[in-house]
Amino acid sequence: MSLRDAAFESMLQRRQLRGMIFEAIAFLAILIGLLTLALLFYDIITSGVERLSWDFLTSFPSRRASRAGILSALAGSVFLVSLMSIFAFPIGIGAAIYLEEYAPRGWLTDLIQVNIANLAGVPSIIYGLLGLGIFARLAEPITGGRTLLAGALTMALLVMPVVIIAAREAIRSVPSEIRLAALGLGATRWQMIRGHVLPYALPGILTGTILAISRALGETAPLITLGALTYVPFVPDGLRSQFTVLPIQIFNWVTRPQEAFHTNAAAAIIVLLAILLSMNALAIYLRYRFEKRLMK
Amino acid sequence: MTSQNIVQFDGPTILKAENVAVYYGDKQVLRDVMLSVPTHKITALIGPSGSGKSTLLRCFNRMNDLIRGARVEGQVTYHDQDLYDPEVDPVEVRRRIGMVFQKPNPFPKSIYENITWGARINGYRGTMDELVERSLRRAALWDEVKDRLHENALSLSGGQQQRLCIARAIAIEPEVILMDEPASALDPIATLKIEELMHELKENYTILIVTHNMQQAARVSDYTAMMMLTEDRNSATVIEFGKTQAIFTHPRDRRTEDYITGRIG
Numbered sequence: 001m002s003l004r005d006a007a008f009e010s011m012l013q014r015r016q017l018r019g020m021i022f023e024a025i026a027f028l029a030i031l032i033g034l035l036t037l038a039l040l041f042y043d044i045i046t047s048g049v050e051r052l053s054w055d056f057l058t059s060f061p062s063r064r065a066s067r068a069g070i071l072s073a074l075a076g077s078v079f080l081v082s083l084m085s086i087f088a089f090p091i092g093i094g095a096a097i098y099l100e101e102y103a104p105r106g107w108l109t110d111l112i113q114v115n116i117a118n119l120a121g122v123p124s125i126i127y128g129l130l131g132l133g134i135f136a137r138l139a140e141p142i143t144g145g146r147t148l149l150a151g152a153l154t155m156a157l158l159v160m161p162v163v164i165i166a167a168r169e170a171i172r173s174v175p176s177e178i179r180l181a182a183l184g185l186g187a188t189r190w191q192m193i194r195g196h197v198l199p200y201a202l203p204g205i206l207t208g209t210i211l212a213i214s215r216a217l218g219e220t221a222p223l224i225t226l227g228a229l230t231y232v233p234f235v236p237d238g239l240r241s242q243f244t245v246l247p248i249q250i251f252n253w254v255t256r257p258q259e260a261f262h263t264n265a266a267a268a269i270i271v272l273l274a275i276l277l278s279m280n281a282l283a284i285y286l287r288y289r290f291e292k293r294l295m296k
Numbered sequence: 297m298t299s300q301n302i303v304q305f306d307g308p309t310i311l312k313a314e315n316v317a318v319y320y321g322d323k324q325v326l327r328d329v330m331l332s333v334p335t336h337k338i339t340a341l342i343g344p345s346g347s348g349k350s351t352l353l354r355c356f357n358r359m360n361d362l363i364r365g366a367r368v369e370g371q372v373t374y375h376d377q378d379l380y381d382p383e384v385d386p387v388e389v390r391r392r393i394g395m396v397f398q399k400p401n402p403f404p405k406s407i408y409e410n411i412t413w414g415a416r417i418n419g420y421r422g423t424m425d426e427l428v429e430r431s432l433r434r435a436a437l438w439d440e441v442k443d444r445l446h447e448n449a450l451s452l453s454g455g456q457q458q459r460l461c462i463a464r465a466i467a468i469e470p471e472v473i474l475m476d477e478p479a480s481a482l483d484p485i486a487t488l489k490i491e492e493l494m495h496e497l498k499e500n501y502t503i504l505i506v507t508h509n510m511q512q513a514a515r516v517s518d519y520t521a522m523m524m525l526t527e528d529r530n531s532a533t534v535i536e537f538g539k540t541q542a543i544f545t546h547p548r549d550r551r552t553e554d555y556i557t558g559r560i561g
Contacts, residue, residue, distance in 0.1 A: 175401075177401035180359070180397060181397070181401045184359065185414035185417070185464065186468060188387055
């Protein structure tokens, strides 16, 4: 029997062609994504890099664009996100552990799980309204109104679903053989979780938390709703201090008519991007480190 | 009901199943199981796929508790104490009755930590170094790993990993070791090592092993229990139990004979 068969080969060519067309489409898709990103970077960097300087990082905002800086916004962002982490991560990871390891399976658990996924998709401005109502108004005696504390609590609510979902995925990816091995040795459920599930899930949990931080760093809408100020010539000095954050500062500058402020905005965007990208790089690095420690 | 082919073992027994039935949700998978596991012997559970060998094995250290919807009825005893007494914590059971799984499942930690973890959580007081050496020696693994105790256990070969799992199980000083097809994922040489190891271990431990491999059952075990689906094929039970030699040379149950000679299964 001959290997080559004309009828089959013409069909085979068509089959191969389809594969190549799909490959081309997929390549085009990634190309468009990358080009857009490159263009964005190019535009921002060319318009803002001249303004970047140590002074820019260490000055307070000012009416004169050439003297304005981002110190209060930078400090506000860092404080806000740190404070948010303290609230969001223990609660989020705790909830994920409960849902994956302890919760009885049933319609109630399913309902909770579906709704956590839904919460992750709720527009952030809704969280802003919620924060305004609960943390800034209702809890004013504690938070002091539109303060850093109220902002951090609002942001914690916003990122919690993301943290829970990422942590659950990570916990669920722990092989059942490892769980059985631990329980088979007479471990209690908590000993199994503490000794094996959490260490194994740590890289995934960590990635989730860092992505949550990145998200919080870029959020503007909920903080504007909450009433974070646009002009803050001071570094927050406590939980009940008023504050601003980088995206709000950027938003403020972009809306000014003067060209010089637009340059300021571009420079501030570079700073924000640099922070975001280094956070993501950190996430990737930590994940790599922990996975390596686990496997080798 | 109970088959007349179940020889009641008259020596010392450590584990006993009486009229055991297991359900997964609505489905009954085991019924009327009678089995006595002789102390310091190797007992093999054989039978075709789906005859409930692993399910029965897991009754003895309450691993079935971990399967959603699983229910065990009847009596399972260890030294005549009911393992399913509401007062009994399964953690306590598993400390006495250890388990080795089908697929080697060392923790992704160092060889050393694999041994010490179980001992530590169970409150072992003693020198960990000694425990590690003693356990690894008993599992015939010491010479191969003594210079690399702090390397990750996943860097070992499959057979070494399985012996590490055995070492890990004996480090908490159980009386019984349940083995669920411990060599089915291993090559013949690694399998042979595990079998030799089992012979040494029965000095100190009682071993109950599930195996698909008839030759293996014949080679390693002192007693054999044959499991089979019941006539209606809805659930399975132990149809014959006795000395391995007797079962393999003069099976009393026709189905056992057919299975052993390869006519069914």
